[in-house]
Amino acid sequence: MIRTLYYISDGTGISAETLGRSLITQFEQITFQSYTLPYIDTEAKAYAAIAKINQTYAEDHTRPIIFSTIVKPEIRHIIASSQGLVIDFFHSFIGALEEELQMPAQSAVGLSHAVINREKYNTRIDAVDFSLQCDDGINLKAYGMADIILLGASRTGKTPTCLYLAMQYGIRAANFPLTDEDLQNPMLPKVLAPHRNKLFGLIISAERLHQIRMKRLPDSRYASMAQCETELNVIAQMYRLEGVPHLNSTELSIEELSTRILALMDLKR
Amino acid sequence: MIRTLYYISDGTGISAETLGRSLITQFEQITFQSYTLPYIDTEAKAYAAIAKINQTYAEDHTRPIIFSTIVKPEIRHIIASSQGLVIDFFHSFIGALEEELQMPAQSAVGLSHAVINREKYNTRIDAVDFSLQCDDGINLKAYGMADIILLGASRTGKTPTCLYLAMQYGIRAANFPLTDEDLQNPMLPKVLAPHRNKLFGLIISAERLHQIRMKRLPDSRYASMAQCETELNVIAQMYRLEGVPHLNSTELSIEELSTRILALMDLKR
Numbered sequence: 001m002i003r004t005l006y007y008i009s010d011g012t013g014i015s016a017e018t019l020g021r022s023l024i025t026q027f028e029q030i031t032f033q034s035y036t037l038p039y040i041d042t043e044a045k046a047y048a049a050i051a052k053i054n055q056t057y058a059e060d061h062t063r064p065i066i067f068s069t070i071v072k073p074e075i076r077h078i079i080a081s082s083q084g085l086v087i088d089f090f091h092s093f094i095g096a097l098e099e100e101l102q103m104p105a106q107s108a109v110g111l112s113h114a115v116i117n118r119e120k121y122n123t124r125i126d127a128v129d130f131s132l133q134c135d136d137g138i139n140l141k142a143y144g145m146a147d148i149i150l151l152g153a154s155r156t157g158k159t160p161t162c163l164y165l166a167m168q169y170g171i172r173a174a175n176f177p178l179t180d181e182d183l184q185n186p187m188l189p190k191v192l193a194p195h196r197n198k199l200f201g202l203i204i205s206a207e208r209l210h211q212i213r214m215k216r217l218p219d220s221r222y223a224s225m226a227q228c229e230t231e232l233n234v235i236a237q238m239y240r241l242e243g244v245p246h247l248n249s250t251e252l253s254i255e256e257l258s259t260r261i262l263a264l265m266d267l268k269r
Numbered sequence: 270m271i272r273t274l275y276y277i278s279d280g281t282g283i284s285a286e287t288l289g290r291s292l293i294t295q296f297e298q299i300t301f302q303s304y305t306l307p308y309i310d311t312e313a314k315a316y317a318a319i320a321k322i323n324q325t326y327a328e329d330h331t332r333p334i335i336f337s338t339i340v341k342p343e344i345r346h347i348i349a350s351s352q353g354l355v356i357d358f359f360h361s362f363i364g365a366l367e368e369e370l371q372m373p374a375q376s377a378v379g380l381s382h383a384v385i386n387r388e389k390y391n392t393r394i395d396a397v398d399f400s401l402q403c404d405d406g407i408n409l410k411a412y413g414m415a416d417i418i419l420l421g422a423s424r425t426g427k428t429p430t431c432l433y434l435a436m437q438y439g440i441r442a443a444n445f446p447l448t449d450e451d452l453q454n455p456m457l458p459k460v461l462a463p464h465r466n467k468l469f470g471l472i473i474s475a476e477r478l479h480q481i482r483m484k485r486l487p488d489s490r491y492a493s494m495a496q497c498e499t500e501l502n503v504i505a506q507m508y509r510l511e512g513v514p515h516l517n518s519t520e521l522s523i524e525e526l527s528t529r530i531l532a533l534m535d536l537k538r
Binding site (some may be wrong): 011012013018019021022023024028029030036038063065069085087089090093094096097100101103105107108111112113114115116121132135157159163164167168251252253254255256258260263269 | 272280281282283284286287288290291292293294295296297298299305307308332334338340354356358359361362363365366369370372374375376377379380381382383384385390394397398401404426428429432433436520521522523524525527528529532538
């Protein structure tokens with residue numbers, strides 16, 4: 001069974017997608033196809049949107065499901081008149097908040113992902129710069145300014161996790177690859193000693209690491225199962241001996257890794 | 270007036286934060302302080318969470334506001350018994366979806382930001398790699414594999430926008446800096462000609478660019494107002510003459526830039 005979804009917003013559509021996806025993951029038997037209609041901020045665009053929705057209904061013979069974060073009442077009413085099932089995020093909760101806070105909502109569109117606080121926004125962009133400047137063991141002299149330093153074998157997910165931490169939370173995340181040279185014994189590389197309280201390790205299953213490396217350098221020693229196992233054994237021992245907090249990234253997304261790391265390292269998100 | 274918020278989830282907390290923030294931006298007169306409690310997936314953790322919430326109530330003398338995406342009924346009931354106002358994103362909509370889809374929800378926790386579809390997830394991670402490999406005009410030979418190529422003066426937001434497009438949407442986004450050399454005349458650099466249909470330009474106000482560059486290289490020619498104005502004038506002329514679609518990034522977040530670019534370039538998100 002295939003059902004069609006629409007994410008509709010007068011802004012970026014990111015919140016509508018977040019809401020909808022978190023709900024539909026609970027129905028894995030169904031295949032969903034989805035369309036995002038962002039920036040629906042005029043009546044003309046709203047009428048064009050419901051024309052699409054009603055067209056889908058005519059083709060699918062089942063109601064499209066609409067996840068909407070439309071703020072403006074006049075636009076919302078147009079969307080509500082479509083033939084889809086409308087899950088109206090804003091309208092469902094804003095009344096309770098208005099009552100609790102004893103004031104009317106502003107009904108201003110496009111605020112969710114806008115630059116409202118320039119300083120806070122700059123912190124995120126500066127953190128992305130920092131992560132790039134301190135990627136893959138370069139620029140050790142900047143480690144004093146890091147909030148966290150991720151360790152791990154090559155291709156265990158350090159870089160994307162650092163970038164996610166930076167982009168979403170403004171965390172200055174450096175990363176340091178543990179290479180053959182560092183793995184002659186299970187001791188922490190000396191250069192990391194001054195930053196011990198910022199270190200966080202990643203580990204991964206040898207099978208998965210082998211898979212990932214084979215895509216990059218097929219049939220190399222670097223990608224061989226034996227090499228992956230050897231590196232990971234020494235690294236696991238190092239984390240244990242040196243008391244480095246760590247996580248296994250094999251089954252975790254960068255979102256899961258990042259939020260678990262924040263919690264474990266007690267970093268403010 | 271300060272009000273305290275809790276974002277509570279049995280997963281990462283990302284959906285609770287995203288949805289809660291999109292509501293509270295509608296009340297800008299109020300200062301909110303917030304705490305995220307992720308991975309509340311046992312009754313013991315739920316009781317610890319409501320102890321914190323009730324403690325806040327005792328200190329603030331106003332009800333904390335709780336944005337919850339808790340899936341499991343037994344955990345949800347515990348949170349509902351706190352002294353806060355609970356805005357329950359999951360429970361509010363799941364019934365309507367169960368009815369529409371004519372099946373019960375799985376009530377499985379932690380699915381929203383998990384790796385459910387490994388191939389789809391890998392697309393995002395591979396796109397992040399691609400963006401890093403094609404950052405700042407390097408690796409032109411890979412442009413054939415790009416979904417989009419962002420152009421602009423140095424420090425107009427190309428790199429973080431490319432990384433956001435990659436990380437969130439799996440879009441392979443390269444970026445090419447338009448430097449002094451390229452700006453002797455308002456013609457597209459020759460190397461870009463084969464990729465004309467993938468080009469998207471960023472522009473920015475001279476004041477803002479001057480500010481950003483002054484932070485990086487204070488009192489340099491590069492950061493001077495005159496230099497910023499000259500570069501931006503030629504670039505604006507180039508976009509116009511060469512028909513390069515473009516956006517002004519001065520007031521836009523990377524989320525806004527990315528979602529507008531996807532819409533304008535008709536890229537699937």
